[in-house]
Amino acid sequence: MIRAIIIDDDLTTLDGLSASVPWQRYNIELCGTGCNGREGLELIERHAPQLILTDIYMPVMDGIEMLRQLRADGNEAEVIILSGYEDFKYAQSAVKLRVADYLSKPASLMEIEAVLASVSARIQTVQQDAEAEQELRELWELHQPMTRKLLLKGMLESHFTQSPFFEKACRQLGLSFEDQVFTVVLLEYGIPRSRPQVKRSDLAIYSYAVGNMIEEMSQASKEVLLADLAPHMVALIVCMPRHLRPSTLLQRVKYVIGQYTEQIKTYLKLEVWAAASQPVYSIHELAAAYAKTVDLIAGRKYIDRYWLTDEAKDDAASGAASMELPRLTEDYQRLVRHLVDGQLELAERQVEELGRSLGQHEGLTVQSLRNAIVELIGMLTVALYEKGIQLEDIPMPTHWHEDLERIHHVHDYLDYVGELTTSAGAALAARGRHKHQKTVDFMKRYVQEHYSEELTLDDIAEKVYLTRNYLSQLFKEVTGENYNSYITRVRMEKAKEMMLSGKYKLYEVAIRVGYKNNAYFSQQFKKYTGKSPSEYS
CATH class of the missing domain: 3.40.50.2300 (Response regulator)
Incomplete structure (x- = not known):
């Protein structure tokens, strides 16, 4: 009132x-x-x-x-x-x-x-209008950390910096990359061989500690951006004024690497490798610089015009250990990413890809398969922990340590990974529903208020400063229904109400529920209800 x-x-x-x-x-x-x-x-x-x-x-x-x-x-x-x-x-x-x-x-x-x-x-x-503006402000406050995370991670992907989302998100976050030069820095960490009492699976716990440490350090720095935080690996973007000389840039990058690696080594007693790209003078060149830096750190050697540190005493041995199953590690990273994003179908396909990847390795042993599962458990534990889920909370037939004893063949391995993927995906989806309910409610209400207009997911993405793909995944994760299917359902239910009222002609109903083409509306209506509009009314 x-x-x-x-x-x-x-x-x-x-x-x-x-x-x-x-x-x-x-x-x-x-x-x-x-x-x-x-x-x-x-x-x-x-x-x-x-x-x-x-x-x-x-x-x-x-x-x-x-x-x-x-x-x-x-x-x-x-x-x-x-x-x-x-x-x-x-x-x-x-x-x-x-x-x-x-x-x-x-x-x-x-x-x-x-x-x-x-x-x-x-x-x-x-x-x-004030209530709507307040709601959008609240959604922005809710999404701001995720928007920043998507933005910085996307800067390492091809063509992302040329997308409309990048420009709008930078403006909303108050970020500017003018007159700067950029260097990609990768830090890879592992448990040193001098600590045999630490199990490989314990790296998941260390990964969580590394994440907290790196986030705190990057937040306190104006020139270092945390672009990606994955199990075993950290990606940083070092931003410095464009006018600095190349020698000064290199010294500064070495100083940054020294700060971060020293913290990890001193407080967590982990082994750290670091690699840095050549400086790039356009933000659009970051993706290519990142790809070269990934290759560099995977090679574990010095390459001309790049800078890499490796303080392991036995380079050949540690290089061989880390490269034991290189493609499998990449597959694991994609699998975990699909699970966290709620893309269960893609996760299942990734399990199939794992089977093909393993088939390309000769001389596989039972122990190597079991070690590979331990590595996956480590990565998954970190991802689940970040979402507030303990690995022990995931329902499995037996404890994962006991399950390792039944791995004797690639088929056993794939069955186990499939079960783990399904259970972890369900746990992540259940956790995410409540967290994102407010955003999904806004999306539904927007459709209810604008169903007579030409609706696209880009309209909502622009309002809440999230990417179109992320919103689509979020909506499907929470509702179990595709966004476009939801729009069609709302429009068809409104059309049924109008036709039963007897107040509108067929072409008027079509226009009022957002269809300019009467024939296409009739086709969609029959597909939805099983009856043509004339049969229904």
Whole structure:
């Protein structure tokens, strides 16, 4: 309800307006009345009305002075002047003080109601706009960390920096990459051979600690951006002023690498390898620089014009160990990413790809298969932990340590990974439903309000500053239904209501539910209901 007060020194006017005007018809609640501007200010402080009806000429304090004080305090309530006072200067003052309307006494009830209807509609529109804006602000606050994460990770992908999302997200996050030079830095870490008591599977716990450490350090630095945080690997983008000399850039990058690697080595006692790309002077070149840096660190050797550190005592041995199943590690990273993104179908395909990858390796042993599962468990444990899920919470027939004993063949391995993928995917989906429900509710409501228009997922993505693909995955994860299928369902249900009402012709129904082509609407309607529009109505 819209709260309103009346200020007038004429008691007849106060009583008449209070009793005669059907306030509720215009969604207005009359909170109080006063006889002069001072009483008006007290009522305004007490009730915070959105609508004020006031006379101009009153004792103690007139209406214009009351409005001046209100506006000086930042009060934006709508004001209707009800006065027989015809002074031109007062009328000018009313305009300057943003008065919604002016009615000369005596005004008829019909005139008063017409003004109230207009002002009430305007207030409700402003309230609705403010609520919608507040909702978008809340969604932005909710999505801001994820938007920043998507942005920085996307900068390492080809063509991402040329996408509309990148430009809009940078603007919303207040990020600018003008006049800067960029270097990609990769840090890969592992458990040193000097600590045989630490199991390989324990690396998942260390990965969580590394993640916290790197995030804290990058947040405290203006020139280092955390682009990606994956099990075993960290990707950083070092941004520096374009005017610096190449030798200065190299020194600065070495200093950054030294800071980060030293923290990991000192506090976590892990072995760290670091690689840095050549400086690039355009943000659009970052993806290519990242790809070269990945190749560099995978090679575990010095390459001309690149800089790599490897403080392992036995380069050949550690290189061979880390390269034992290189393609399998990449497959694992994709598998975990698909699970976290809620893309269960892609995760299942990735399991099939794992089978093909293993088939290309000669001399596989039972122990190598079991070690490969331990590596997957480590990566998955980190991903689940970041989502607030413990590995032990995932329902499996037996404990995963016991399951290792039944791995004797590639088929056993694939069966185990398939079971683990299904269970982990279900746990992640269940966890994500509640977290993203508010966003999905907004998407549904947007469709309900705009189903008669040409709807695309890009419209909503632009409002909440998330990528189109991420929103599509999120909607399917929470609802179990594709976004386009949901739009069709809403439109068809609305069409059924209209046809049953008998008020609209077929072409009118089609237009009102967002279809410009009548034949295409009929085709979609029959596909949805099993009947043609003529048969249904």
